[in-house]
Amino acid sequence: MHRYRSHTCGELRATDVATDVRLSGWLHNRRDLGGILFVDLRDHYGFTQLVVRPGSPVYDQLSGQSKESVVRVDGRVLARSAENVNPELPTGEVEVDVAALEVLGAADPLPFPVFPEDNANEEMRLTNRFLDLRRQRMHRNIMLRTQVISFLRREMTALGFNEMATPILSATSPEGARDFLVPSRVHAGKFYALPQAPQQFKQLLMISGFDRYFQIAPCFRDEDSRADRSPGEFYQLDVEMSFVEQEDVFGVIEKVMTDLFTELGGGRTVTSPFPRIPFRESMLKYGNDKPDLRTALELVDVSEVFAGSGFKAFADKHVRALAVPGTAEQSRKFFDQLGEYAVSLGAKGLAWVRVGGSADKPELTGPIAKFLTAEDVTALLAAVGAEPGTAIFFGAGEFDEVSKIMGPVRVEAAKRTGQYEEGVFRFCWIVDFPMFERNEDTGAVEFSHNPFSMPQGGLEALNSKDPLDILAWQYDIVCNGIELSSGAIRNHEPAVMYRAFEIAGYTRETVEAEFGGMLRAFHFGAPPHGGIAPGVDRMVMLLADEPNIRETIAFPLNQNAQDLLMGAPSEVEDARLRELHIQLRPSAGRPSAGR
Numbered sequence: 013m014h015r016y017r018s019h020t021c022g023e024l025r026a027t028d029v030a031t032d033v034r035l036s037g038w039l040h041n042r043r044d045l046g047g048i049l050f051v052d053l054r055d056h057y058g059f060t061q062l063v064v065r066p067g068s069p070v071y072d073q074l075s076g077q078s079k080e081s082v083v084r085v086d087g088r089v090l091a092r093s094a095e096n097v098n099p100e101l102p103t104g105e106v107e108v109d110v111a112a113l114e115v116l117g118a119a120d121p122l123p124f125p126v127f128p129e130d131n132a133n134e135e136m137r138l139t140n141r142f143l144d145l146r147r148q149r150m151h152r153n154i155m156l157r158t159q160v161i162s163f164l165r166r167e168m169t170a171l172g173f174n175e176m177a178t179p180i181l182s183a184t185s186p187e188g189a190r191d192f193l194v195p196s197r198v199h200a201g202k203f204y205a206l207p208q209a210p211q212q213f214k215q216l217l218m219i220s221g222f223d224r225y226f227q228i229a230p231c232f233r234d235e236d237s238r239a240d241r242s243p244g245e246f247y248q249l250d251v252e253m254s255f256v257e258q259e260d261v262f263g264v265i266e267k268v269m270t271d272l273f274t275e276l277g278g279g280r281t282v283t284s285p286f287p288r289i290p291f292r293e294s295m296l297k298y299g300n301d302k303p304d305l306r307t308a309l310e311l312v313d314v315s316e317v318f319a320g321s322g323f324k325a326f327a328d329k330h331v332r333a334l335a336v337p338g339t340a341e342q343s344r345k346f347f348d349q350l351g352e353y354a355v356s357l358g359a360k361g362l363a364w365v366r367v368g369g370s371a372d373k374p375e376l377t378g379p380i381a382k383f384l385t386a387e388d389v390t391a392l393l394a395a396v397g398a399e400p401g402t403a404i405f406f407g408a409g410e411f412d413e414v415s416k417i418m419g420p421v422r423v424e425a426a427k428r429t430g431q432y433e434e435g436v437f438r439f440c441w442i443v444d445f446p447m448f449e450r451n452e453d454t455g456a457v458e459f460s461h462n463p464f465s466m467p468q469g470g471l472e473a474l475n476s477k478d479p480l481d482i483l484a485w486q487y488d489i490v491c492n493g494i495e496l497s498s499g500a501i502r503n504h505e506p507a508v509m510y511r512a513f514e515i516a517g518y519t520r521e522t523v524e525a526e527f528g529g530m531l532r533a534f535h536f537g538a539p540p541h542g543g544i545a546p547g548v549d550r551m552v553m554l555l556a557d558e559p560n561i562r563e564t565i566a567f568p569l570n571q572n573a574q575d576l577l578m579g580a581p582s583e584v585e586d587a588r589l590r591e592l593h594i595q596l597r598p599s600a601g602r603p604s605a606g607r
Contacts, residue, residue, distance in 0.1 A: 016084055016116075022058020026105045028089045033108060035060055036084045036116065038146065039077060041127055049075055050107075053085065056151075061098075061107040062087070070113040080126055080146070082117035085110045134562075139576040141567055154566050157552045159276055161228055164249050164548070167268050173226040173251070178213035180206060180230070185526070190234035192244075200593040206232035209545060211464060212530045214252040215502055218541040219533045225252045228548065234573075240494055240550060242561050243573040248497065249551075252543035258485055258501055261542050262286070262441060265489060265499075269546070273437045273491075276555050286439040286489070294442050295411075296332075299419020301445075304493030305438035307426030309336060311418050314406075317391045323383035325363070329408045332418050335396040336425050339403040340366040346428065347378075350405070353424050359417045363406040367398050374400055423493070437554065439491045444468075447484040448515060459516050461486045464530075465500035467512060474511045489546060491554055499544025506534045 016036045024033065037055035044050075049064040051074060062085060064071050070085075077083065087108040098104030123139075124132035126146045137144040144150055165175065184191045184205040191205040207213075209231050217225050229250040237243040249268075253261060266286055273282045287305075294301050297310045311332045318326035339346070347364055354362035365384075369375035376389055384392070398404055405425065407418040426432040447467045449460035457479050465484040467473050473482050485501035503509050509531060513523045524531060552564040562568040569575055589596065 020057035021053050021055040021060040022102060024060055024089055024103050024106050024108070026091060029091045029106060031089045032086070033089055034084065034086050035062075035108065037082070038126075039079050039081050039083060039119075042075070042079070044075070051110075053083070053108075054146075058103060059101055060103050061092075062110050063090070063107045064110050068110065070110055073113055073115075074110065077115065078119045078121070080119040080122060080143070081115060082119075084114040084116055086112040134570065135576060138568070138570050141577045145566060150563065153552065153556045153558065153564050156276065156556055157548070157564055157566075160272065160548060160552055160555065163272055163275060164228065164268070167271060168226040168249070168251070171224075171264060171267070173224040174222060176217060176222070176225050176227060178207070178210035178217075178227065178229065182207050182213070183526075185212060192232045192234055195592040195594055197592055208233050209248070210250055211462075212527070214250060214543060215464065215504075215530060215541065216533055218252055218254045218502075219504075219530075219536075219538045221254075223254045225543075226250060229545070237569070237571040237573065239560050240553065242549060242565060242568050243571070244569045247548040248545040249548060250543070250545040251499075252541060254539040254541045256501070256540070256542050258443070258487065258542065261499060261501075261544055262288075262487075265544055265546065266439075269439060269489070269491075269496075272551070273555065277437060278555075280435045280437055282437045282439070284439070286441050288441045288443050290444040291442055291446065292444070295415055299332075299415040299417075299422060301442050301488065302490045302493055302495040303440065303442075304423050305440055306433040306436060306492060307423060307431050309334060309422050309426050309431060311422060312396045314392060314395050317388060317395060318408075321383075321388060322385070323380065323388075325380075326406070326408045330411045330414055331406060331408045332414050333392070333396050334405045334407075334418060334422055334425060335398045336403050336405070336429055336431070337399070338401055338431075339425075339429050340368060340401045342403065342429075347403070350421065350425060350428065354407075354417055354421050357417050357420055359407065362421065363408070365404050367393065367400050367402045367404065369400055371399060374398075380406070437491055439489065442488040442490060443486075444483045445486040445488075446480065447482040447486075447512070448479040450480065456517055457515055459512075460484075462498060462500045463513065463516065464502050464509075466503045466508070471505070471508050471511060474508065474515065479515050485542070487544070489544065494550055494554060496550050497544050497546040499542065501540070501542035504534060504538040504540055506531060509534065 013034050018034045021035055021037045035053055037053040040052040040054035040059065042049065042051050047066045049071060051062040053060050053062050064074050085108065087110040089106050090109050092105055092107055122143065124130065124136055126143055129147050129149060145154060181194060181204040185208060189208055191208065194204040194206065196202045196204060210227065210229050214225055227250045229248055230245055231248055232245050235241065235243055266284055270282050270284050291301055294303055296313055299311055311334055314333045315331045318331050319328065321327050351362040363380045365376045365378035365381045367374055368377060374389065374393055376384060396404060405421060407414040445461045447460065447465065448457050451458050461484060465486045468483040468485060486498065487500065488498050489496045503512065510520055510523060549561050549564055553561050556564055558564055567577065574580065
């Protein structure tokens with residue numbers, strides 16, 4: 013028999029009764045019922061119930077062994093009595109009567125329990141991540157991640173894409189976030205950058221003639237943490253295609269996402285084709301460019317209704333309304349609570365009216381109803397399509413301010429009134445992004461999205477239109493209010509690249525210095541190409557129904573970009589710093605290093 017096991021802990025069935033077996037695993041749980049000891053043994057594959065009776069030579073040893081110790085047991089498979097069968101376990105019809113035991117790895121007292129999965133603070137969990145990953149929820153999440161990556165590889169290969177690796181040590185690139193820099197030992201004062209994305213390299217692969225590329229690509233960005241973004245590093249399904257237009261990219265990714273979320277979504281439905289929503293329309297209707305389409309509620313611009321009206325709080329402001337059918341009869345508490353939610357987002361309050369009366373003669377009641385004339389009421393109801401029984405909520409102020417408040421209010425109102433779908437994946441494409449935007453602090457014109465995108469209208473648009481009116485062949489894919497990825501049809505013409513970067517404030521010399529490799533390649537026959545890179549971590553987060561992306565990553569950094577398990581980032585010896593030509597500024601608790 014094998015030194016450690018003849019079977020895994022998820023393998024034994026009723027057909028194995030009367031068989032002598034050897035199992036190894038962790039002591040998951042222990043119960044003493046009338047002197048008979050029942051122990052759940054766990055490994056990667058599942059659970060097997062062990063039974064030890066009084067008088068057994070291993071009784072005292074097993075009853076005193078701490079949870080999470082690793083043991084090897086020998087015993088005989090027994091059939092459970094009918095009343096003791098556990099239908100929730102594949103091994104639930106059998107148990108193993110233990111005859112011999114060897115402790116392979118004793119466990120010290122645990123900082124928090126693996127079972128039951130009681131709450132433990134994040135610092136404790138990440139410091140002892142090896143224990144946290146033993147919990148069933150985390151184990152399932154990490155295995156789901158493995159399944160997602162395997163599925164993506166199979167699907168992309170079947171679609172004719174070639175998996176290729178791109179460099180990790182490269183040059184800095186303006187991807188919109190801070191680079192992680194790596195000092196060069198042999199080139200004093202110079203640095204490599206870890207790639208924020210393989211953007212330039214995958215474009216160069218297209219120019220090199222490989223046609224269809226993909227990679228499960230590691231990306232590195234020195235960004236702050238948030239629920240749907242892990243600091244430091246993340247992984248994406250990086251894709252690039254030659255001789256394509258926007259809809260060609262959409263066709264490939266829609267198939268991959270539909271197949272993936274159908275296969276691993278646990279029975280949740282996926283709707284396709286994915287709707288295409290222009291960026292400005294999304295901002296107006298949903299308050300953001302990553303709309304949650306699990307509700308049909310939409311925001312409506314009613315600024316004209318209140319323009320110059322006697323209601324000074326709304327006069328001459330941007331006003332958007334949210335009509336919520338079937339809620340006019342809700343209690344005052346409902347309106348107050350939704351108002352409190354808006355205040356938590358930064359609003360000063362949430363104005364509202366109820367629509368009553370009849371279709372022929374509607375009547376408004378509520379805090380602001382008295383400020384509206386008959387003409388205002390008619391125009392308002394026509395604008396939002398409200399009928400009696402509807403409640404209408406309002407946000408007023410600057411466009412971005414109203415979007416920030418009313419976007420989340422839209423989703424919250426849907427959830428509170430039963431107008432929100434569960435158990436579905438609602439994808440969409442956000443298209444027609446502006447090529448440029450104005451920096452609110454400096455007033456300068458900057459790229460609003462990917463700087464390597466093709467402007468709609470090409471060079472002619474760059475030369476003849478107001479930069480802020482130019483749209484780009486850029487797109488985002490969104491699912492259930494989570495942005496999975498940005499993508500674009502790339503600019504592949506040197507003249508267009510020079511002009512686009514000139515508008516964004518880059519000189520010709522700067523463009524040639526920072527993007528010389530790709531620019532040089534454009535001069536030697538570049539095909540039209542485009543791509544996208546959906547985030548693997550966010551896919552798993554959606555499939556696992558986890559609100560925080562760290563629950564989908566085996567060894568994530570914490571919110572402060574620290575690895576509490578391995579102790580990163582860490583200090584470096586002075587000799588190593590001198591070798592890398594680095595001198596630190598003096599700080600509390602550490603002298604300067606290097607000479």
